[in-house]
Amino acid sequence: MLWIYYLLVLLSSLASCFPTTKGKEGLAELLSENQVLSDNDIIRNIVNELKSLSSGNLSVCDQCTTRLAIGKSLSILKPDLVSPVFTQWCIDTAYWSNSTCISTFSRNTVDSSYTGTNFGHMLSLMDPFGYDGQLYCHFKESGQCPKPLTPNVTLSDKWPPKQPKHNVAPEPSWNDTFNVLHISDFHVELDYTVGSEVNCTNSMCCTPHSKNKFARKTESITEGSLNSFYNSSYIDDTFVKGSYIDVFKNTSVWTPATTFGSYNCDAPEILINSSMNSIVEYMEKNSLNYDFAIFTGDLLDHDEIKYTSYDLTVESEELVFRDMKAKLKNMPVYPVLGNHDMFPYGELAQENHGFSNLFTWNDELMADLWQQYGWIDFKASKYARKHYSGYSVETKRGLKIISLNSNTWYWKNHYAYWNASQPDTFGQFEFLINELVESEEKDQRVWIVAHIPFATDSLPLPANLFVEIVERFSPYTIAGIFFGHTHLDQFEVLYSGSGKDSKTIENVLNHAWISQAITPWIQNNPSWRYYTVDKKTFSIMDAYNFYTKLNETYTNEGSEPIWEFEYSSREGYNIDWPKTSPLNGTYWHLVAEKVRNSPKYRQIYRNYAMRFSPFVPNCFNSTDCENDYCVLTSFTVDEYQDCIEK
Ligand SMILES: *[C@@H]1O[C@H](CO)[C@@H](O)[C@H](O)[C@H]1NC(C)=O
Ligand SMILES: *[C@@H]1O[C@H](CO)[C@@H](O)[C@H](O)[C@H]1NC(C)=O
Ligand SMILES: *[C@@H]1O[C@H](CO)[C@@H](O)[C@H](O)[C@H]1NC(C)=O
Ligand SMILES: *[C@@H]1O[C@H](CO)[C@@H](O)[C@H](O)[C@H]1NC(C)=O
Ligand SMILES: *[C@@H]1O[C@H](CO)[C@@H](O)[C@H](O)[C@H]1NC(C)=O
Ligand SMILES: *[C@@H]1O[C@H](CO)[C@@H](O)[C@H](O)[C@H]1NC(C)=O
Ligand SMILES: *[C@@H]1O[C@H](CO)[C@@H](O)[C@H](O)[C@H]1NC(C)=O
Ligand SMILES: *[C@@H]1O[C@H](CO)[C@@H](O)[C@H](O)[C@H]1NC(C)=O
Ligand SMILES: *[C@@H]1O[C@H](CO)[C@@H](O)[C@H](O)[C@H]1NC(C)=O
Numbered sequence: 001m002l003w004i005y006y007l008l009v010l011l012s013s014l015a016s017c018f019p020t021t022k023g024k025e026g027l028a029e030l031l032s033e034n035q036v037l038s039d040n041d042i043i044r045n046i047v048n049e050l051k052s053l054s055s056g057n058l059s060v061c062d063q064c065t066t067r068l069a070i071g072k073s074l075s076i077l078k079p080d081l082v083s084p085v086f087t088q089w090c091i092d093t094a095y096w097s098n099s100t101c102i103s104t105f106s107r108n109t110v111d112s113s114y115t116g117t118n119f120g121h122m123l124s125l126m127d128p129f130g131y132d133g134q135l136y137c138h139f140k141e142s143g144q145c146p147k148p149l150t151p152n153v154t155l156s157d158k159w160p161p162k163q164p165k166h167n168v169a170p171e172p173s174w175n176d177t178f179n180v181l182h183i184s185d186f187h188v189e190l191d192y193t194v195g196s197e198v199n200c201t202n203s204m205c206c207t208p209h210s211k212n213k214f215a216r217k218t219e220s221i222t223e224g225s226l227n228s229f230y231n232s233s234y235i236d237d238t239f240v241k242g243s244y245i246d247v248f249k250n251t252s253v254w255t256p257a258t259t260f261g262s263y264n265c266d267a268p269e270i271l272i273n274s275s276m277n278s279i280v281e282y283m284e285k286n287s288l289n290y291d292f293a294i295f296t297g298d299l300l301d302h303d304e305i306k307y308t309s310y311d312l313t314v315e316s317e318e319l320v321f322r323d324m325k326a327k328l329k330n331m332p333v334y335p336v337l338g339n340h341d342m343f344p345y346g347e348l349a350q351e352n353h354g355f356s357n358l359f360t361w362n363d364e365l366m367a368d369l370w371q372q373y374g375w376i377d378f379k380a381s382k383y384a385r386k387h388y389s390g391y392s393v394e395t396k397r398g399l400k401i402i403s404l405n406s407n408t409w410y411w412k413n414h415y416a417y418w419n420a421s422q423p424d425t426f427g428q429f430e431f432l433i434n435e436l437v438e439s440e441e442k443d444q445r446v447w448i449v450a451h452i453p454f455a456t457d458s459l460p461l462p463a464n465l466f467v468e469i470v471e472r473f474s475p476y477t478i479a480g481i482f483f484g485h486t487h488l489d490q491f492e493v494l495y496s497g498s499g500k501d502s503k504t505i506e507n508v509l510n511h512a513w514i515s516q517a518i519t520p521w522i523q524n525n526p527s528w529r530y531y532t533v534d535k536k537t538f539s540i541m542d543a544y545n546f547y548t549k550l551n552e553t554y555t556n557e558g559s560e561p562i563w564e565f566e567y568s569s570r571e572g573y574n575i576d577w578p579k580t581s582p583l584n585g586t587y588w589h590l591v592a593e594k595v596r597n598s599p600k601y602r603q604i605y606r607n608y609a610m611r612f613s614p615f616v617p618n619c620f621n622s623t624d625c626e627n628d629y630c631v632l633t634s635f636t637v638d639e640y641q642d643c644i645e646k
């Protein structure tokens with residue numbers, strides 16, 4: 001039988017790697033008896049084998065990589081058993097909580113299989129004792145292995161040499177601008193329920209399954225102060241206040257959820273509608289026009305994995321885009337998908353490795369929807385269909401927008417852990433480079449739009465490669481980089497060189513805009529922004545930020561949220577900056593320097609980051625704002641770590 005042949009090959013190749021002979025012989029014994037053993041026996045025996053790793057002299061890191069090696073042989077010989085084996089090992093050893101064990105190794109997926117399937121796919125291709133295993137055990141198993149050194153690989157053979165003219169940014173015309181809307185991180189909570197628990201001790205709050213595990217004492221009843229419990233909605237853009245819901249009947253709820261949302265919860269649809277209405281109203285009142293909108297991802301809620309499903313994913317994606325289209329009408333929206341916009345959560349397989357059929361439903365769905373809404377054309381839709389929903393479009397003014405799917409570099413994505421020292425297993429950087437080369441040749445400027453900033457939640461190597469690309473095509477071609485994901489109103493300066501001594505004004509290469517979110521989760525006021533953009537260079541001249549004070553909707557007897565202007569990026573930090581210059585990396589470097597040098601500016605930054613929510617920390621008397629300078633001046637995972645370690 002073929003699997004025995006594989007087994008022998010595998011075992012001989014693994015034998016030298018097993019640090020204990022017990023490990024090697026144990027596995028041989030188990031699997032060679034496989035013919036007579038039932039699946040349950042195999043599961044029991046391999047689980048015991050995995051457990052025995054902790055009783056030897058192996059370091060936790062070696063235990064982790066050896067588990068992967070055993071899992072790898074299993075993934076090839078008996079792929080169906082990967083999920084039950086690892087789930088049981090995880091629960092029996094209390095490696096993680098039961099629910100984490102189950103959601104990691106056993107959750108249902110789109111083809112009625114398991115997340116264990118995604119884990120199993122990864123095992124079957126990864127090199128457990130090389131960089132792959134080290135990386136996995138560091139990131140996915142909470143530091144069981146130290147962070148391995150990031151390989152020094154390059155993509156520089158993929159582009160022509162940089163010419164002198166490419167080192168100069170074109171001068172803007174400054175007084176001739178157009179407007180672009182930037183919206184992000186809606187996170188619609190379809191289960192949002194007025195009157196459910198806001199102060200929950202399990203999972204996400206404000207849903208029917210939210211609970212506080214402690215019995216409420218009568219004196220903590222909040223009755224009287226909160227009064228906005230209405231079954232309201234927008235009908236044809238008009239706010240219709242619904243009937244009052246008597247939430248205080250339920251005496252086990254500590255803090256009942258009000259109509260428009262809570263700082264502890266994702267956005268009810270009505271809050272999303274209110275946000276979009278505020279955008280449209282502001283536009284109409286001020287006779288503004290947005291050429292287009294960029295949406296930097298995350299449509300779904302943060303509910304516990306067990307409450308997510310394929311159906312919910314499709315439903316949320318369709319609903320949010322439908323509402324966007326209904327409100328913004330003919331304004332094109334250029335969306336990207338976020339890490340939540342996938343099922344199973346955060347997973348995405350390479351196009352060229354046979355697993356991508358588990359995920360292409362999403363690309364098909366998005367390509368159809370975005371084209372149907374008139375946001376992207378047939379050519380872009382065709383690209384999105386084939387390339388993880390990423391595409392490029394040219395706007396009517398000649399700007400190119402390149403949209404990327406950042407799950408390809410997301411540390412939670414299992415598929416990012418095989419051949420992880422290779423530069424571009426997903427082929428997405430190749431797409432990006434080809435598009436940039438094409439634009440450079442035409443002297444065309446480009447915006448890059450994605451969900452996850454590389455210094456947050458990326459794997460280290462893709463972050464470094466992205467920087468290599470940005471460095472090559474800055475400042476001539478890349479006019480803007482836009483992310484979401486953090487829910488905070490932030491920016492990130494990119495410097496050439498490495499180490500904190502390189503963070504000087506001369507070394508500024510570029511920067512990224514990170515958008516605030518509509519979802520209040522967690523502890524922020526809902527917010528959006530628009531940019532004024534130079535017509536000639538597509539450089540950003542200013543950003544105008546708007547927000548609503550969510551806590552005012554707790555006690556306003558069910559009235560609509562009031563949306564207000566918050567601040568403009570050019571005025572917000574008292575920087576002496578020429579009116580004719582764009583808010584480029586150098587500008588943001590000057591802001592970052594102020595943040596570094598003064599608690600007053602750390603406070604200003606934090607107020608903006610969280611939109612003056614009641615949870616903004618006090619930067620004068622706490623250490624909460626200590627890392628902000630590093631956040632604002634690190635563009636990669638390695639840089640951020642280096643910065644906070646000082
Ligand atoms: C484990 O380490 C101890 C002390 O270093 C040593 O005495 C023992 O022989 C080792 N056991 C194995 C199985 O290698
Ligand atoms: C986890 O599950 C196991 C087996 O089902 C059970 O014995 C154990 O009590 C559970 N642990 C917790 C903390 O619920
Ligand atoms: C990559 O290069 C840097 C600088 O030369 C060096 O410090 C680092 O050790 C190298 N990393 C690897 C994995 O070789
Ligand atoms: C921009 O300024 C230039 C020079 O001051 C002027 O000629 C031009 O008309 C201005 N354009 C607009 C749109 O205000
Ligand atoms: C929230 O619940 C905790 C108990 O889990 C309680 O100590 C706290 O006072 C509650 N907060 C409010 C605002 O009710
Ligand atoms: C009261 O709230 C709890 C959650 O705190 C919920 O489990 C329960 O179903 C609610 N009861 C009613 C009658 O709605
Ligand atoms: C809220 O209103 C909708 C539509 O009017 C209705 O179907 C629903 O039952 C109402 N829900 C509650 C809790 O009153
Ligand atoms: C939100 O707006 C959409 C589009 O107008 C509408 O279909 C939907 O019913 C609204 N939902 C709520 C809760 O206001
Ligand atoms: C991993 O990369 C190596 C080197 O490029 C290549 O030979 C190998 O085929 C790759 N593995 C897979 C599964 O593609």
Ligand SMILES: *[C@@H]1O[C@H](CO)[C@@H](O)[C@H](O)[C@H]1NC(C)=O
Pocket residue numbers: 169475508509510581582584585586587
């Ligand atoms: C930003 O603009 C200023 C003024 O136009 C210019 O001196 C500087 O070089 C620019 N910085 C970058 C990173 O392009």
Ligand SMILES: *[C@@H]1O[C@H](CO)[C@@H](O)[C@H](O)[C@H]1NC(C)=O
Pocket residue numbers: 549551552555612613614615
């Ligand atoms: C809402 O929070 C802000 C910021 O903490 C505070 O200034 C304001 O008074 C609060 N409003 C209400 C109605 O509680």
Ligand SMILES: *[C@@H]1O[C@H](CO)[C@@H](O)[C@H](O)[C@H]1NC(C)=O
Pocket residue numbers: 618621622
């Ligand atoms: C910091 O000051 C605020 C009031 O401005 C106060 O509420 C808070 O307790 C203080 N925190 C510390 C750690 O002193």
